[in-house]
Amino acid sequence: MDHRLKSFHRISGITIAAFVALHLFNHMLALAGPESHIATMTLLRRFYRHPVAETVLLLAVVNQVITGIRLHKKDRSGQRRGWQAAQHWSGLYLAFFFVIHLGAVLVGRTVLQLDTNFYFGVAGLNTFPFALFFVPYYALAVIGFFVHVASIHARKMQRTVLGLPPDTQAKAMVFLGLCFTVVLLYGLTNGFTGVEIPPEYGVLIGK
Numbered sequence: 001m002d003h004r005l006k007s008f009h010r011i012s013g014i015t016i017a018a019f020v021a022l023h024l025f026n027h028m029l030a031l032a033g034p035e036s037h038i039a040t041m042t043l044l045r046r047f048y049r050h051p052v053a054e055t056v057l058l059l060a061v062v063n064q065v066i067t068g069i070r071l072h073k074k075d076r077s078g079q080r081r082g083w084q085a086a087q088h089w090s091g092l093y094l095a096f097f098f099v100i101h102l103g104a105v106l107v108g109r110t111v112l113q114l115d116t117n118f119y120f121g122v123a124g125l126n127t128f129p130f131a132l133f134f135v136p137y138y139a140l141a142v143i144g145f146f147v148h149v150a151s152i153h154a155r156k157m158q159r160t161v162l163g164l165p166p167d168t169q170a171k172a173m174v175f176l177g178l179c180f181t182v183v184l185l186y187g188l189t190n191g192f193t194g195v196e197i198p199p200e201y202g203v204l205i206g207k
């Protein structure tokens with residue numbers, strides 16, 4: 001039973017990780033300006049917004065949250081330490097983030113009838129006081145993703161790479177994730193100077 005639960009969690013996790021790698025690469029292109037970000041998202045949407053692909057992705061997220069919470073409930077021993085604890089807490093944050101993030105995107109598309117593009121994603125991030133929520137909210141999600149993957153790596157990997165033991169490899173992945181997050185936020189906020197949000201997205205920031 002436990003084994004099956006973990007297998008389901010692993011399979012949807014790999015599906016989501018493939019999307020997230022593309023998604024974060026897309027966000028990184030904000031460094032080259034909103035136009036590059038939007039052009040790349042338009043191209044990527046041809047794949048992930050295909051009804052079959054999007055259904056698979058959304059079901060994978062639902063499965064990930066449900067199996068993750070069930071795994072959390074089963075392991076309440078309180079004996080978690082090190083990478084096991086890191087995997088656990090990053091997973092719980094990602095579950096919270098997924099529910100809010102996907103809920104917001106789906107409401108944005110269906111109820112608000114907005115194009116959920118670059119400006120939808122960064123409206124709160126670039127407006128005070130909403131940024132007080134959105135900076136940690138997005139930063140923790142990106143770092144959480146790297147920590148979750150690094151924790152799995154630390155626990156499964158058996159070999160040294162370039163003379164580095166698995167534990168050091170995983171720490172390097174987390175460090176990379178921290179640097180990645182700072183650069184990502186730099187791009188999504190126009191070098192920390194702020195992005196002008198078009199009037200049609202004003203509903204998101206009380207304008």
Ligand code: HEM
Pocket residue numbers: 019020023027041045048054057058061094101102105115116117118120121122138141142145184188
């Ligand atoms: C800097 C942080 C992030 C921003 C600004 C952001 C923004 C967005 C936007 C604007 C969309 C809508 C895409 C579209 O309409 O085509 C979206 C979708 C999505 N995001 Fe994020 N995202 C961020 C980080 C993440 C992270 C860290 C994850 C996962 C760990 C994630 C998972 C997803 C998923 C699963 C979708 C749904 C794709 C779909 O079916 O349309 N996002 N995000």
